[in-house]
Amino acid sequence: MDMPNPYLGNYKILVIVPILLVVASLLLIGIPGSPFAIKMGVDFRGGTLVTMQSDTGVDTVQLSSALVAKGFPVASVKSLQNPQGYKVEVEIERDDKLTQSEDLKTQFFDKIDEVSRLESNVIVSNQSADSITKYAEGRQAIDTTANKLFAIAGLPQNASDYKSSNELKAAASYTYKKVLDDYSQNLSDSLSALVPYKTISFNEVSASLSAKFIDRALMVVIYSVILVSIVVFIIFRTLVPSLAVLVGAASDIIIALGAMGLFGIPLTLASFAALLMLVGFSLDTDVLLTMRVIKRKEGTARQRAYDAMKTGITMSMALMVSFVCLFILASVTHINTYYEISAVAIAGLLADLVATWLLNAVIVLAYAEKKGEGHIEHKPFLSSIFSQ
Numbered sequence: 001m002d003m004p005n006p007y008l009g010n011y012k013i014l015v016i017v018p019i020l021l022v023v024a025s026l027l028l029i030g031i032p033g034s035p036f037a038i039k040m041g042v043d044f045r046g047g048t049l050v051t052m053q054s055d056t057g058v059d060t061v062q063l064s065s066a067l068v069a070k071g072f073p074v075a076s077v078k079s080l081q082n083p084q085g086y087k088v089e090v091e092i093e094r095d096d097k098l099t100q101s102e103d104l105k106t107q108f109f110d111k112i113d114e115v116s117r118l119e120s121n122v123i124v125s126n127q128s129a130d131s132i133t134k135y136a137e138g139r140q141a142i143d144t145t146a147n148k149l150f151a152i153a154g155l156p157q158n159a160s161d162y163k164s165s166n167e168l169k170a171a172a173s174y175t176y177k178k179v180l181d182d183y184s185q186n187l188s189d190s191l192s193a194l195v196p197y198k199t200i201s202f203n204e205v206s207a208s209l210s211a212k213f214i215d216r217a218l219m220v221v222i223y224s225v226i227l228v229s230i231v232v233f234i235i236f237r238t239l240v241p242s243l244a245v246l247v248g249a250a251s252d253i254i255i256a257l258g259a260m261g262l263f264g265i266p267l268t269l270a271s272f273a274a275l276l277m278l279v280g281f282s283l284d285t286d287v288l289l290t291m292r293v294i295k296r297k298e299g300t301a302r303q304r305a306y307d308a309m310k311t312g313i314t315m316s317m318a319l320m321v322s323f324v325c326l327f328i329l330a331s332v333t334h335i336n337t338y339y340e341i342s343a344v345a346i347a348g349l350l351a352d353l354v355a356t357w358l359l360n361a362v363i364v365l366a367y368a369e370k371k372g373e374g375h376i377e378h379k380p381f382l383s384s385i386f387s388q
Contacts (some may be wrong), residue, residue: 003310003313005302005303005306006306006309006357006358007302007305007306007361007365008302011302011361011362011365012362012366014358014359014361014362015358015359015362017354017358018251018255018354018355018358018359019359021251021255021258021351021354022251022254022255024258025254025255025257025258025259025261026254026258028258028261028262029257029258029260029261034261036258036261036262037261038257038260038261038265038266038267039264039266039267040266040267041266041267041268041269041271042091042203042205042268043205043268043269044214044217044267044268044269045093045094045205046093046094046099046205047075047091047092047093047094047204047205048091048092048094048187048202048203048204048205049089049090049091049092049202049203049205050089050090050091050092050187050191050200050201050202050203051087051088051089051200051201051203052087052088052089052090052191052195052197052198052199052200052201053084053085053086053087053088053197053198053199053200054085054086054087054088054195054196054197054198055085055086055196055198056085056086056196057079057081057086057088058077058079058086058088058194058195059079060077060078060079061077063077063088063090063194063195064076064077066190066194067090067092067190067191067194070190072092072095072187072190073092073093073094073095074090074091074092074093075091075092075093076089076090076091077089077090077091078090080334081334082332082333082334083332083333085198087334088195088197089336090191092187095183097152097179097183098179098180098183100148100152101149101152101153101176101179101180102176104145104148104149104152104176105149105172105176107145108142108145108146108149108172109169109172111138111141111142111145112142112165112168112169112172114138115135115138115139115141115142115165116165116166116169118131118134118135118138118139119135119139119164119165121134121135122135139165142159142165142168143159143160143168144159146159146168146171146172146175147159149172149175149176149179150175152179153175153176153178153179153182155175155178157171159171180204184202184204187202188200188202217272220276224276224279228246228249228279228283229242229246232245232246232283232287235287235291236290236294238294240363240364240367241290241294241364241367243363244286244290244360244363244364244367245283245286245287245290245360247359247360247363248282248285248286248355248356248359248360249279249282249283249286249355251351251354251355251359251360252278252279252282252348252351252352252355252356253275253278253279253282253348253351255347255348255351255354255355256275256278256344256347256348256351257275259344259347259348259351260344260347263343263347265340265343265344266340268336268340270336270337270340270341271340271341271343271344273341274340274341274344274345274348275344275348277345278344278345278348278349278351278352281319281348281349281352282348282352282355282356284315285312285315285316285352285356286356286360288308288311288312289305289308289309289312289356289357289360289361289364290360290364292304292305292307292308293305293308293361293364293365293368294364294367294368301365301368301369302365305361305364305365308361309357309361312356312357313353313357316349316352316353319345319349320346320349320350323341323342323345323346323349324342324346326338326341326342326345327339327342327343327346330342330343
């Protein structure tokens with residue numbers, strides 16, 4: 001028995017389902033203080049992700065409390081069983097001392113090259129009054145910054161002890177590295193006393209790097225929207241079908257984001273990449289539908305939409321199977337990257353079925369029939385089930 005044609009009869013009521021899902025998704029992730037708001041991963045928030053392999057599991061609540069007591073702002077602790085034993089993941093928010101050190105390092109290195117140039121001018125110009133004044137002001141600024149960095153690292157030296165800016169530059173670099181190394185060593189020692197791990201790895205994302213990730217992600221989204229809009233309008237050269245394609249893709253992403261908030265999938269580089277992939281696939285099915293209904297002339301518009309739906313669902317199911325396999329692998333191995341990509345992809349593919357065939361299709365069909373594209377067959381939807 002073929003799948004029934006949902007576009008027979010009053011097909012416009014089909015938009016109720018995607019509209020409800022879009023509204024629900026926006027409410028889930030958009031209400032301030034919502035427990036389902038999308039959480040930023042270490043990639044976008046900054047912090048430290050510690051991954052340990054152990055023969056035994058740990059009490060996550062006890063481990064979190066112990067680390068907080070030692071001064072580490074713990075975001076989450078996971079203990080996951082895998083074929084090698086247990087994988088323990090500890091996500092720690094960006095430490096205030098590290099953030100201050102990074103800010104001071106940035107301020108210092110933004111000025112050091114200019115101060116070095118002024119220092120050279122003082123020597124070359126035989127210490128002219130103008131050169132000395134500019135150099136003194138610049139040197140005082142970097143000395144103040146360096147002293148703050150020395151204080152955070154707990155070092156006794158003073159910036160004025162260094163006669164040349166190059167010596168001070170080397171000392172500042174060493175000091176910043178010491179702050180990072182001391183923090184990592186302190187964290188490693190604390191974890192060693194709490195978790196009997198066999199291997200350990202640290203993934204440190206600084207605040208500046210996470211800010212760059214966010215900036216690049218936003219730029220990718222903006223450029224993608226602009227380019228996609230241009231291409232879609234070039235293909236169809238008509239407002240309504242072009243907007244229908246964009247609305248379908250946007251609805252797909254919104255529903256996928258709602259699923260991320262509902263199931264606690266954080267926004268990381270992996271999940272963001274999966275969302276971008278969904279944009280491409282959603283546009284693929286939306287363009288398939290719109291091309292079939294608008295550009296072709298055989299049969300009725302409803303029949304062409306139905307044929308496109310059968311092709312699109314077959315494509316979606318084939319892709320869904322591959323990501324379900326990846327999700328199963330991620331569940332066994334507890335590899336976060338696999339889990340985030342597969343979970344977001346599965347949610348997005350399900351959302352695409354709803355957004356494309358219950359929302360985009362209704363818009364395109366209504367437009368085609370208004371333009372006189374094909375005979376309208378008023379046959380009840382449910383009757384098609386029994387006529388096969």
